[in-house]
Each structure stands twice: as structure tokens, then as C-alpha cells.
Amino acid sequence: MKPVDYDGRQHTVYATGRALPGETTRTWAEAFSARAPAQRPLTVLDLGSGTGRFTPLLADTFGGPVYGVEPSSGMREQAAAHPAVRYLQGRGETVPLPDSTCDLALLFLSLHHFTDPPAAAAELRRVLRPGGRVLIRSTFSDRMPDLLWHRYFPSARGIEERTFPSLPATLDLFAAAGLEFVALDRIRELSAPSLAAYAERLRLRAISTFEHLSEAEIEQGLAALATDAAAEQVPHPVYLDSDLLTLALRRAEASCAG
Ligand SMILES: C[S@@+](CC[C@H](N)C(=O)[O-])C[C@H]1O[C@@H](n2cnc3c(N)ncnc32)[C@H](O)[C@@H]1O
Numbered sequence: 001m002k003p004v005d006y007d008g009r010q011h012t013v014y015a016t017g018r019a020l021p022g023e024t025t026r027t028w029a030e031a032f033s034a035r036a037p038a039q040r041p042l043t044v045l046d047l048g049s050g051t052g053r054f055t056p057l058l059a060d061t062f063g064g065p066v067y068g069v070e071p072s073s074g075m076r077e078q079a080a081a082h083p084a085v086r087y088l089q090g091r092g093e094t095v096p097l098p099d100s101t102c103d104l105a106l107l108f109l110s111l112h113h114f115t116d117p118p119a120a121a122a123e124l125r126r127v128l129r130p131g132g133r134v135l136i137r138s139t140f141s142d143r144m145p146d147l148l149w150h151r152y153f154p155s156a157r158g159i160e161e162r163t164f165p166s167l168p169a170t171l172d173l174f175a176a177a178g179l180e181f182v183a184l185d186r187i188r189e190l191s192a193p194s195l196a197a198y199a200e201r202l203r204l205r206a207i208s209t210f211e212h213l214s215e216a217e218i219e220q221g222l223a224a225l226a227t228d229a230a231a232e233q234v235p236h237p238v239y240l241d242s243d244l245l246t247l248a249l250r251r252a253e254a255s256c257a258g
Contacts, residue, residue: 001163004113004208006050011074015051017206024189028054029061031187032106035246036062037133042103045069045127047092047120048110052079058106059084067102069095092120097127108137112164113208121177128249134179136245137187140167145241148191149202152221159212167245174247182246189242194235199225 004010020028036042041063046055049068059066064084070076071091079087090096092107092114105124114120124134139145141164150157165173171181192198203222210218 001159001212003115004211006072006208007074010206010208010211011051011072011078013204013206014075015053015078017201017204018051018053019201020053021190021193024191025057027187027189029057031185031244032058032104032135033061035133035135035183035185035244036104037131039103043067043101043129045095045097045102045105047095047105047107047124048113049079049087050075050110052076052082052085052087054106054108055085055087056080056082058104062104067097069097091115092117092123094119095123095127099126100129102127103129103132105132105134106137107134111136111138111170117165117173118176121174121179124174125177125179125249130249130251132249133182134174134247134249136170136247137242138170138245139164140170140243142166142168143243147240148198148238149207149221149225152202152225153209153213153217155213155217156209159209163209167243170245178250179247180250182248185244185246187242187244189240191238191240193237194229195225195232195238196229196235198238199229 044058044062044066046058046066046068049055049070052068055066055068059082066085068079068085068087069090070087076087088096093116139160141161144157144161192201202225
């Protein structure tokens with residue numbers, strides 16, 4: 001699958017098209033807190049931080065400092081400033097942080113974009129402190145959720161099955177780097193408070209899978225969605241199920257620095 005260029009169209013629509021309702025922000029803050037190491041404050045790496053949807057939230061939740069590492073300058077430039085956050089040019093394969101500096105790393109929908117996943121897993125192991133954890137919010141090809149928008153864009157599901165790694169492959173990848181399984185949680189989040197709001201957001205095409213769909217399929221799907229949204233009598237919230245995988249660095253595997 002051709003890599004998605006976030007410095008192309010995506011960075012111009014992502015922050016608006018993927019903005020989170022307040023309820024959803026709280027859902028994720030609780031999910032991250034439940035699986036993070038217990039001590040506070042935590043130094044956090046937001047790897048593939050994009051427009052910083054979660055980066056300030058991580059600082060507020062865990063006390064900071066937080067490093068948002070992101071290869072796309074267009075995405076990085078959209079991010080809001082926060083006193084405990086630093087946004088850095090970098091990527092999963094080359095994280096611009098010293099050894100053993102982070103207690104927690106978040107990979108929120110970034111894993112499937114890595115060009116060299118084993119190199120990224122080794123980098124995570126390098127920058128984590130002993131007992132550090134990795135939270136991976138991803139879709140897994142063998143655990144595809146039933147997503148409303150897939151019904152409107154019939155090719156999307158197949159594209160995502162080819163784009164996302166399977167859960168066993170992901171576990172093997174990270175186990176080889178000394179990161180072992182802790183938990184797999186299915187998180188239900190509010191995607192939009194109504195079908196109309198959902199349709200309005202999808203019109204921005206701020207999902208990288210859209211970059212692989214034909215213009216004809218996109219237009220047809222958006223038209224069908226707009227028709228259904230126009231027929232909505234009372235607001236019908238749209239929910240989304242996704243996986244949050246938690247891994248931990250085996251203490252014996254951590255780099256020696258403190
Ligand atoms: C779907 S966005 C997710 C952004 C953010 N985590 C969020 O949830 O809003 C995927 C992000 O991964 C970034 N990305 C692409 N290749 C990457 C790599 N090799 N390492 C780290 N991030 C990468 C993209 O530039 C993009 O900002």
C-alpha cells in the first residue's frame with residue numbers, strides 16, 4: 001500500500017475532521033490511565049503525534065513532560081502549544097530522545113504507518129525506562145470492528161485489512177524487542193453526537209484510507225451518508241469500537257541508564 005503523505009491533503013483537514021468530542025477525550029484519558037504505570041508524574045512519548053490530538057491531554061493526565069514525535073511538519077504545525085509538551089521532528093524508526101527517558105509511549109493510529117516496524121520496536125525499547133509501558137491504539141486485521149463508515153465505502157474494509165497488522169504479528173514484533181503483552185482492551189468511544197455531525201466530519205475525508213479510494217466511490221458514499229443524515233429525526237450518536245493494546249518492557253530488557 002502506498003504510504004500516506006500527511007504533508008499533502010491530510011494535514012489541512014485532520015485537526016477539524018478528527019476533532020474529539022469532550023466525552024471521547026475523557027474516555028481515552030481514563031483508558032490510558034488504567035494501563036499506564038502507577039507512579040506520577042510520567043514522562044510520555046506520543047509517537048506519531050500528528051496534530052497533537054492527545055499530546056496536551058497526556059501532559060494533563062500524567063503530569064508531563066510529554067514529547068510529541070511526528071515526521072510531518074504540516075501535521076506538527078497544527079498542534080497547540082502546552083507548557084509541558086515539546087513537539088519534535090522524528091519518526092518511529094528514529095526517535096530523537098536519549099536512552100531510558102520515558103515511562104510511557106502512546107502509538108495512537110500510527111503503528112500501521114511505520115516503514116520499519118522492527119526498528120521502531122527497538123527504538124521504543126531503547127527510550128523506555130524499566131517497567132515502562134507502550135499503549136497501542138490500532139485496528140488489527142484479524143479483529144476488524146464493524147465500522148459505520150465502511151458500510152458507505154465498500155472498498156474501505158478490504159483496504160484496512162491489508163493496511164493494519166494482525167494482533168499475533170504485532171505481539172511477535174514487540175516481543176522480539178523485549179516488550180511483552182499486558183492487556184488488550186476494547187474501547188467504545190463516541191465518534192459523533194449525531195449522524196449529521198458524523199457525515200459533516202467524513203466530508204473532510206480526514207481518514208488516511210480515503211487516500212486509497214476512488215473519487216467515484218467517495219462521492220457515492222458521501223451522497224448516501226448525506227441522504228441518511230438528512231432523514232435523521234432525532235440525533236443518533238455514532239459510536240466506534242477500537243482496540244487498545246498494552247505492552248510492558250521486561251525489567252531485564254531495559255537499557256542500563258536510569
Ligand atoms: C492517523 S495519524 C494519527 C495522529 C495522532 N496520533 C492522532 O491520533 O491524532 C498518523 C500519524 O502517524 C504519522 N507517521 C507516519 N509515518 C510515521 C513514522 N514512520 N513514525 C511515526 N509517525 C509516523 C503521520 O505523519 C501521522 O501524523
